[in-house]
Amino acid sequence: MGVEQKLGNMGVVTTTLETVVNWSRTNAMWPMLFGLACCAIEMMAAQAADYDMSRFGMELMRASPRQSDLMIVAGRVSKKMGPVLRRLYDQMPEPKWVIAMGDCASCGGVFNNYAIYQGVDEVVPVDVFVAGCPPRPEALIHGVLTLHEKVKVDTFKDFGEKYK
Amino acid sequence: MDKRLEPIVKDVQEKFSATFDEFRDEVHLMVAAEQIVDVLTLLRDEYKFELLSSLTASDYWPQETPRFHVVYQLSSIEKNICLQVRVPVNGTSPKVPTVIGVYKVANWRERELLDMFGIEFDGHPDPRRILMPEGTEGHPLRKDFPLGYEEPQFTFNFEEIGLTKPSPKE
Amino acid sequence: MAQIEEVNVEQFKHLVSERALTGETMLLNMGPQHPSTHGVLRLLLELDGEIVVNCIPDIGYLHTGIEKNMESKTYQKAEVMTDRLDYMNTMGNNLSYVMAVEKLVDLDVPARAQALRVILVELQRIASHLVLIGTWGLDLAAMSMFLYCFREREQILDIFELVSGQRMMTTYIRPGGVWRDVPVEFEKAVRDFLKTFPKRVDEYEKLLTKNPLFVDRMVDIGYLTKETALSYGVTGPNLRASGVNWDLRKARPYMGYEQYDFDVPVLHEGDTYARYLVRIEEFRQSLRIIEQALNKLPMGPVRSENRKFVPPPRSEIGVSMESLIHHFKLWTEGFPAPKNSIYSAVESPRGELGMYLEGDGGPKPHRIHLRTPSFDNLSVLPEIVKGHLVADLVAILASIDIVLGDIDR
16 A cells, blocks of 8 residues: 555555465465266366356366365265375375365265265365255355455464464 | 066076066076076076176075075077076075176176175185275175264254264364 | 275285286376276276286275165165266166166156156266267367367256256156156257257267377277177177177167167277267267157156155145145155065166166165166276277276266265
């Protein structure tokens, strides 16, 4: 506010470092190309022409966890898949976020039985839950935007506490 | 019964002393476990049942004799007929001879039955679990295996369930 | 939580060649998280340089316990599980299950419901093949195919949403008919699709069928003989590309398929390219079926009048005591089924989707086994990839058209 008004139109903007970092994080969030079940098809639909998630800087699905910072758990997680999912999460570099897409990933959905984790939050920490079986692509996009809101208010202090 | 099936059922009955019953135009042949390889070989070679459509089992717990039925569903592409062969087996750890030599598709299907029902197949080249992780206890599709129902977490029991619900480390 | 164990050659001693034990060949892990395994399939590859010597599929990463869960629900409620089984073919799964239940309790379906079922299942077949062709293109680096195919798929999903309110998990086909009659806009929506889609198929063919980059990766790759295919229980387009004319819609017609005039595409090459061509031709045949079914669509009820199995419409409940009782009984208790077993199968986009259903005299199934086509189709993979390059494995795997939900159940 202050400096720009005093100096006039010199192409200078002042802001906090936190805002810039969070802004850049939200607008180039690379999800991991990782489909489990039915929701993966809707995730693909969200990437495709009709819904086009690249409007939000997410066109690049990375197949390697090392290159991605958002994990969309799209589908049910079985007892056999749980350890694999955890390993993939551990391989992602910080900062990283997780969206549990769909009912199965959020709470087990209709599958309340011996084979399925009742919510992926038993395996990895989840930031945003998206409801629906499967959620429409719009719902997924809404979930992503909700995550953006969350990331935008992140502070360095919290961040430092979290990854001490 | 379908006219084309009559001679086949009769032949199998004579050769293997099998019994049969009918339901909704389907024929279910009952065959002893030791004879299953011979029966399927006969049906495949003589009567052109090229396709083993399905191989599954059914658990009749707490009944012990027979505890399981192993069900072979056969299809003939040439004659367009189908036939079900059932093998009753007793006890909690039954053994059935493998039919991989007759139909190769039985390889994975028998592994699935081993995994899900604990039915062992004699002579199977690769007897590992196929769907459940290695080291799982029990066989999920048996009737004495619990469904594994977990109480859902709602607002009224949020804390109660939260105490026992596993949570990951960051 | 269990830990992941390192891959040990000793563990797979009986499945790999002796050269792997001496270290001459390499054991490589592909999946469960891999962009071209179409889900959470894990393949252990024994490689000699870039040549696949052995391939050991490891499945079960999506094992959902659907069969066990269905056994704990009544016949009506178990149906929602079938949607999530093979998520590319939700209508077809519903149809397969519902036909099994109808056969078990001996229930008739009105003609209009049958025709509606045919239209929707054929639309679903097109949608499923669209996803396949799109992701197949993606695997072989043709990005634009994915975008085009999903554009048309959205059109089909809009029709599903119109009739059932859901895009994917519709549960629209119910025992004794369908959930409700289709809205008036349905016919126009389907006709619009019928008008635009043939041109789109030509467009796909222009992009892929003669494209040398695509053809070179497909011709003479992954040869599957007729005998191998039958012995491994391979069904559907994969079997028809190997020269066996076996389509359950023709062989054992159900839902009035005998009234419609359509051809079953059969090719004798048996390679990956033939499997592609069969599916492209199936687009056109499905369109023919839909058009005929839509032209002949009879008027009348869409649900059976047998109140012992089919709940009465909402309007009847307010005025008829008997309807109220039926409604209450059906949704609290369910209907009993005889103590016997049946097997019924339909032709899904991937092959023979069968249901082995066994009743125990009560309202819940004693045993339900889902004979899923992808399971058997995948089991032939180790046989046909031997001697090919790793890059060809991707094309072959795509051509088999697996859906992991279908395999692991």
